[in-house]
Amino acid sequence: MIREFKQGVFFTAATLVVFGGAYHAVFWAIGRVAFPAQAEGSLIRRADGTLVGSRLIAQKFTRPEYFQPRPSAVEYNAAATGGSNYGPSNPNQLEAVRERLDALTKQEGVTAEQIPSEMLTTSGGGLDPHIPPNAADLQAPRVAAARSVPVGRVLELVRQHIEPPTFGFFGRPRVNVLELNLALDDSLGAPKHPAAVAADGR
Numbered sequence: 001m002i003r004e005f006k007q008g009v010f011f012t013a014a015t016l017v018v019f020g021g022a023y024h025a026v027f028w029a030i031g032r033v034a035f036p037a038q039a040e041g042s043l044i045r046r047a048d049g050t051l052v053g054s055r056l057i058a059q060k061f062t063r064p065e066y067f068q069p070r071p072s073a074v075e076y077n078a079a080a081t082g083g084s085n086y087g088p089s090n091p092n093q094l095e096a097v098r099e100r101l102d103a104l105t106k107q108e109g110v111t112a113e114q115i116p117s118e119m120l121t122t123s124g125g126g127l128d129p130h131i132p133p134n135a136a137d138l139q140a141p142r143v144a145a146a147r148s149v150p151v152g153r154v155l156e157l158v159r160q161h162i163e164p165p166t167f168g169f170f171g172r173p174r175v176n177v178l179e180l181n182l183a184l185d186d187s188l189g190a191p192k193h194p195a196a197v198a199a200d201g202r
Helices: 002-034 091-108 133-147 151-160 177-188 194-200
Strands: 043-045 051-054 174-176
Touching: 043 177, 051 177, 091 133, 133 151, 133 174, 133 177, 151 177, 174 177
Parallel strands: none
Antiparallel strands: 043 051
């Protein structure tokens, strides 16, 4: 009886140590050594070390000088990730799509047929950091005009930031919006906020 009790206690303790501690420690160490950037959350920093976000989480961009991500049902709040759960026939979903369609046709100066569906519907998690290349092409003229540069320069940056499907066949080509916007500032200079321009008198 005592022997079986000791065996049970030993087995429980050993299992707790192996699967409750050692297992996680091993994979944590592998992640830190083999995939240090991913283990830290795929963070993006400026040259001076300033943290600007994660390449895995979308951020809200509204100024015309920047590319905009997919719509978000959670207002890009990483602490409340999720979708709207509206089906394609839900009246609220249809109304939201119509409103986005009207806003985008006016903002980008294009027809409804030119707007990719990804820019009209929210992603499942609400934090999709990518848009398809044609969605970036659609926004390029607006971004170029707002920055007073030839649209070709902006399109060149878009081409440089197109990511191929994972392993060559998973998913589709895509563009990371945050990385593209940072590249815009690095290559063309960060535009001043209207308040800063007013303060400078320029």
